[in-house]
Every structure is written in structure tokens, then in C-alpha cells.
Amino acid sequence: MKRAPIKVNLAARAANAEIRRRRTRARLIDAALAVVADKGLAATIEDFAAAAGVARGTVYNYFPTVADLLDAVRRRILRDVGEGLGVALAQVSDPAAELATLSLFLVAYSQRQPLQGWAALHLERLQPGRRTDGADPFDRILARGVAEGRFRAVDVGAARILAAGAVRMAIHDALTRPAPGEQVVSVCGLILASLGVPPAEALAIAESAARRLAA
Amino acid sequence: MKRAPIKVNLAARAANAEIRRRRTRARLIDAALAVVADKGLAATIEDFAAAAGVARGTVYNYFPTVADLLDAVRRRILRDVGEGLGVALAQVSDPAAELATLSLFLVAYSQRQPLQGWAALHLERLQPGRRTDGADPFDRILARGVAEGRFRAVDVGAARILAAGAVRMAIHDALTRPAPGEQVVSVCGLILASLGVPPAEALAIAESAARRLAA
Amino acid sequence: MKRAPIKVNLAARAANAEIRRRRTRARLIDAALAVVADKGLAATIEDFAAAAGVARGTVYNYFPTVADLLDAVRRRILRDVGEGLGVALAQVSDPAAELATLSLFLVAYSQRQPLQGWAALHLERLQPGRRTDGADPFDRILARGVAEGRFRAVDVGAARILAAGAVRMAIHDALTRPAPGEQVVSVCGLILASLGVPPAEALAIAESAARRLAA
Amino acid sequence: MKRAPIKVNLAARAANAEIRRRRTRARLIDAALAVVADKGLAATIEDFAAAAGVARGTVYNYFPTVADLLDAVRRRILRDVGEGLGVALAQVSDPAAELATLSLFLVAYSQRQPLQGWAALHLERLQPGRRTDGADPFDRILARGVAEGRFRAVDVGAARILAAGAVRMAIHDALTRPAPGEQVVSVCGLILASLGVPPAEALAIAESAARRLAA
DNA sequence: AATGAATGAGGCTTCATTCAT
């Protein structure tokens, strides 16, 4: 007769603690994202703590090392991007449209959420390169497009370098330039054109993808 | 009776000093380049001094601050690239060939001199972005090619993003990958193709440029 | 109608609480003893809590500060030693036998309970020195032995230094050495011999005491 | 004609630097000795730096870790003790006199140089125990004394524990007690008596050794 | 009572920079 209430209390308390813990953790990651966007890898523990409004020691209660915190930030961005990307790609099936959607989404995402964009650019250095397995979306789309004859028979590795490089630089530009403008659509059209899609059609596809993403 | 010899001595001594000074300065920059290539921005003054075989204080006699030394390294690379590039570009006049030469040269340079390549990638972070004025070689070549009708009527800014982004990523690939391979030429062909150059011709131009640079 | 049962409940509850409190306290001291034996003064509150299987805060509910906990550990060891020592000493009355029993008991205790031994050595540093009053058992036995003529007329203070120092080092040796061996009995014989007990008799007394303690 | 003066300058400068370096190093060790004597192993880098009158960073220029500094202190004490001990032991040859000299010297040294004495007691913890090889002076003297029949046939290991333990405690006493007094000589007499030296002779030898050391 | 999240003082270490020789 005594055990029961105690157990309930303990459970409730534990649940409470768990909730608070999650909340602080999320706050730390949010804050770290903003800090990394601003200062890049030169950010200090002090910066992270201050941005999250907690004491320095608290950061260590959640992340043993700075690398762990940055890793959480990167995963957070990847998940965020991944979700949006999944939705966007689900609406198209033509490889050309897919490639346009992928490219434009990445730039638009960075444009709309500059913190995430900057953080991603800075963190790139920590885990450079793409996933080497087939998981890289550029690789997948390009390989399929070439296989299905939608694109001309190009070297997929080279095409990935072209597309990923162009998108990365477009993101950089979008974040740096005060008024980014419509250049991104043109870049996307150029990518498609390089793969054999007739220029006019390439531009149309890019514009269509842009319109769809803007919705 | 004493004047003349003293004058001579002073002049000779000054000249000597000047020569030694230049030599030490060059040694410092060379060493710093290698160090930055290896350790990136985490390099310390101690590293620079040790690599150059001088005492720590000596570095300060030539560069008031670390940033100045790094700046000298960057200028040194830019000058080095610029010279080679000037020679390479002087041999062609077709905008398509020029663009191919520019792109391939940059990658080949990084490949042949990985220290310079890595150092450039690391230093990029310090002074990101290109020269915004007309001095950017990509801009110049692209603008002329469009104006002369050699390329189709694309947005030059977008084309620059495509070409520069692709080249940057190709460099990164070349430095990271154990065996870089021939992909670079394909990338170059894709760039030209995106600008309206027929794929077969684009590839031929890229290969020709590669051959010329290999000589 | 409610009074009586409530009173009973309260009393029972209070008694229960008291029991649990004692139990937790004892667990804390036990755990702390083991921790100190292992890590010495470098032990942290976290270590103590973990070893006792409670949360960090709980330790503070019982001991306002770490020093208090360590003090409890020391008192616990002293009480433990005191009890065993009382029993052992009750069996003899000859000062020489008493001294042998005291010395051997202290070493044997440390040997049989290395945790207590190590903890004592580590804690020594916190409250160094012996009880200065007459409570020191070495002092008491030596003074009586000299007064009764069992020992020759030595400086009691000096004899205490000899005996206590020798015993302390024997303990250290016993804890450090992988196989301690029979040296302890010899040390004890030497102590007695220094006090005028004929060597053969001294050794016999020491061996007899050792046998008694082993039972 | 230019080289020579430069070389000379360099050599002179290097010699100068070397001298300054030695001086600072010695200052650091001296200061550390005093600090360790006072605070034991709880001493911080800050303490060492402050005591030596240098900045914190300077300590690191000389000793990579605190352990290294403490090691230097210990070696410094060992060397100091060793020298004095060598002189003192050179004056006697009788094993009993040797043992008395060794014991009394160690206590007297600590008494006359309390900093060294305290530091040694505190540092003992770092490199506990004696040199296990034959280098331990207690071992050497005891073994010879037994072999030559000067001492009775005791277990040398046990005798070492007795003598070393007694001396250690005598040192502790001498450092703790406000007025140490003559007890040390008595302790020494007891040690010899335990080894079979007749009490009167033992005391005479101890007193003689004390007189010799006081000179 | 028990819990454990949060705190922040305190100690460690590195390294850019200064400066006397």
C-alpha cells in the first residue's frame, strides 16, 4: 500500500525529467545550429552555452565533446532536409524533373533557412563528401536518367560532380548575395542541358519545379 | 681615406641583407604553404617556424600577424596559378577552348601540386568568394563566348556558378580520391555542352585542352 | 475513528523511514570505503553515488560534504578495528603479548580486509597523526610494560615511534607485496627484542600471538 | 670577415640563454619544493608559477606535466640527501655505526631542512617504496651486518621494515612536533638493540653518530 | 527522502605575441 504511490511518483518524476531533458537537448541543438551558422567551426563551448542560455557545464551534460554536438546539428539538418526532400521528390517521376527538384530544393531550403544553409556549409568540412554508397540522391537520379535514356550517355561520376558542385556554389551564392534572384533556375536549366535535355525544355522543367516548390 | 671603402661596405652589406631577407621570406611562405596544406587553419606559429627552420620570433620579423603570412601564401598561390594560366590561355582563342583550358588547368594544377591545392581549399575559408569585379576569368570568358555567339544565350552569372562550382568540386575530388582518373575531362565536356556546344565537339575540345596542358 | 489507525500508521511509517535511512547510510559508507580504497582522495561524489547505487543528490542528504563522508568512513574503520582489537587484547595480559597482539592484529586486519587497509592508508593523509591523548594503544601498552619491568627502561615515546612506524610500514608492505608472507612475525619479534625481551622468547611470543589471531 | 663576429654573437647568445634557462629551471624546482612541502600533491600549476614568480605558461616551457616537475623535485632531494649521506657514511665502517648514521642523518636532514622533509613525505606517494634492487641503503647495511655477525641472524627484510618504518615515523614526528628533542637518538638505540647490539652500546653508538653529524 | 539537471568555480593547457639580448 505504500509502494504504489511511490512507484507512481517515481514514474511521473522520471517522465518529467525525461521531458525536461529532451527540451534542453533540443534547445542546445537549436542554439548550436545558429552559432555554427555564424561562427563556423571556430565556435567555442562558451558560445554554445550562451546561445542556449545555459551554463557551460550543462553543455557537457548533454554532449561529451564539441564534435558530438556538431554531429547532432548535422543530423538534425540532414533529417530536416531529408523530410522536405522526400515530399518534394514524391511528386515527380521524370528523372529530369527529379534532378531539377533536388537541385532547386536544396538551394531554396538554404535560402529560406539561412541558418541551416550556413551551418551545412561550415559542417561540410567535418564529414566531407557525399555518402559513397548508392544513397547519394544525385548519383541515384543521374544513374537512372542515363539508364532510361532520359539523359545522354554521360559519365555519371562526372555528372554528379557537375551537378553537386553547381548546387553547392548556388547555395553559397544565395547565402552571400543580398538579393539572390532567379539565377538558380537558370543554373538548374544549365545542368539539365548538359545532360542532353533541349535547352528550352530544360528551362521549362526547372521553372516548373521552382513553381511547385514555391507552393 | 676611409669614406670610399665604408660606403662600398655599407652598400654591399645592405644589398646582402636585402637578398638574405628575400630568401628567408620566401622560405617562410614555402614552409607555411606546406604546413597549411597539412594542418589547415589549425596550424600554429610554432609549426610555421619549425617548418621554415627558423625561430618563432623570426616569423614576426617578416609577418606582423599570422593572417598576414597566410595572406602571403594565398597571394603566392594566386600568382603561381595566374602565371601558368596566362601561358596556357595564350595558346587558344576560341572561347570554348579557353573555358576548357581554364577549367582543366585549375584541376591539373591542384593535382600536380597537391600542397597548393589543399592550401587553397583551406584558405578559401579565410577570404571566400571570387573577385566580384570583371577580373574573374570565368566571367570574362563566358561573357565573351555568349557575346560572340560561340555559346548559346545563357545567363552569364548562372553559367559562372555552374562552371566554377563544378571545377571546385572536381578539384576537391581530385585531391581526395586516391586515383583521380579521367573524369575531369568529362566534367569539362559537360560544362561546354551545357553552353550549347554539341556534346561530341565539347568532348573533343576538352580532350584537346587536356592534351595541350599535359605537354 | 480515524485517530488511532493514523497514529499507528505514522509511527510505523516513521520507524520504517528510520530503518531505511540507516540502511542507506550504511550502504553509502560501505561503498565509499571501497571507492576510497580504489581511487584514494581522487574519488568523486559521482563515484560514491554510483558505488552505492543512489543518485548524486542522495549523498548530500546524508553527508553535507565529501569530507563528512570520508570522516564517517574513517570512524567506521576505527570502530571496526577497535572491536576486533578489543576481543584480541582481552585474551592476553602480558605486556609483551599485548604488544605482539596489537601489532600483528593491525597488519592481519589490513591483510584480510585490503579495502579497509588501503582506505586507511589513503585517509591517513586527511587526519594524520595519532590521538595525542593517552588513548593510543601503543603508548598505553609500552608505558605499562616499562612500569612493570617487563620491558627495559626505554623512552616510551621513542618506543612508540619504533613500533608504530614498523607496523605502519609492515601494513604498507603487506598491501603492496603480492605474497606478504611471514615477515610480519619477524618484525614483531624485532620490536619486542628492542625492548629487552630475549630474542628467542620474543619470537615465540610473536608466533603465539599470530597463531591466536589466525584462529 | 663577417661570419666570425656573427658566430661569436650567436655562441655568446646561446650560452647566455642556456644560463638563463638553467636559472629559471632551478628557480622553478626550488619553488616547487616549497609548494609541495606546504600543499602536498594538491598543489596546482598556479601555485608553482606564483611561488617561482613566473607566469603560468612558463612552467609548461620547462615541464610538460606536473608529474615531470614533481619528479625533478624528487630527484633534487634524492641527490641532495645522497651527497650528504655519502660524506657521513664515509666516516664509519662498523655496520652498527653505519645504520645509526643512516637513520640519524635522514631525520636530521629533515629537521634541518623541513621543506625537503615535508616534500619527501608528500612525494613518497608518487614513487612509493624503496628501490627494489640492492641500492637501498638499509638493505645493504643490514645484510652486511648480519653476514659479518655484527647483528644477530635476523630476517633482513623484516629488519628493513622495522628500521625504515621507524625512521619514517621519526621524521614525521620531528616535522610535526614543535620541539623535536632527543627522542631520535633513543629510536636509533632501539633499532640497534633489536638487532642484538647490547642496549648500552647501542645507545653509545647512536649518541656518537649524532655527535658526529652535529659537527 | 530521492532524484538528477543545472551551475560555475577552479584547474589545465595551448599558443599568439612581446621583448631583452
Place this chain on the structure above:
DNA sequence: GATGAATGAAGCCTCATTCAT
């Protein structure tokens, strides 16, 4: 000019302690 000893600011990390639940 070159040297390298000395400096101290700045960041890192640990851990005793507090306190709301």
C-alpha cells in the same frame, strides 16, 4: 635581423554543490 624565454588571454574540462520536482 635572429633568437627564444616569458607572458597571459582564451579555451577546455571536471566536479562539488544547489535546488526544483
